[in-house]
Amino acid sequence: DQQVKQNSPSLSVQEGRISILNCDYTNSMFDYFLWYKKYPAEGPTFLISISSIKDKNEDGRFTVFLNKSAKHLSLHIVPSQPGDSAVYFCAAIGGYNKLIFGAGTRLAVHP
């Protein structure tokens, strides 16, 4: 039973447009969420995070939104660039401070 779900395996966006990646979770005890980015043949790297006491966190072109009542978060990338093409993983922090990941969404940004 996956506690963190990314239901869209892939997303294709034109350069300059907004990319929206979605993530749902089932455990209401989760109180901290992170997004990681992964390029081929590399390990995931941290992108942005959000605490449950906030509903928005912004870092440059990246913004994460959290809707606690819906148990839903999303990552917005504006404007999207070809270098953003990667797999994006949503993660929540569970017991023992361990990261629980979703299955990932492959983003392709095309010119």
Add this chain to the structure above:
Amino acid sequence: DARVTQTPRHKVTEMGQEVTMRCQPILGHNTVFWYRQTMMQGLELLAYFRNRAPLDDSGMPKDRFSAEMPDATLATLKIQPSEPRDSAVYFCASGMGQSNEKLFFGSGTQLSVL
């Protein structure tokens, strides 16, 4: 430039053989995680160590997998005997053990069991 180092980068082996994957966490980090990346499950947590002690290995098939930290600079993940369904990318990550911290990942070991 501190980073998590994993060896080997690639491993091809035959079914039934023993496989050992190694990880050197970032110096000063006291938590180590092993994850497995599969197409269907994404990043699955296999095992988790804090100060070299195993805290959670509930995601790991106990009959064939084992994880250890012989010292603070080395974590190992062993599969014996290996099976084709074990083929995946295995990632090691380390952290400082702080609340709500981000983890740093290695580049992974691509394992193929024929």
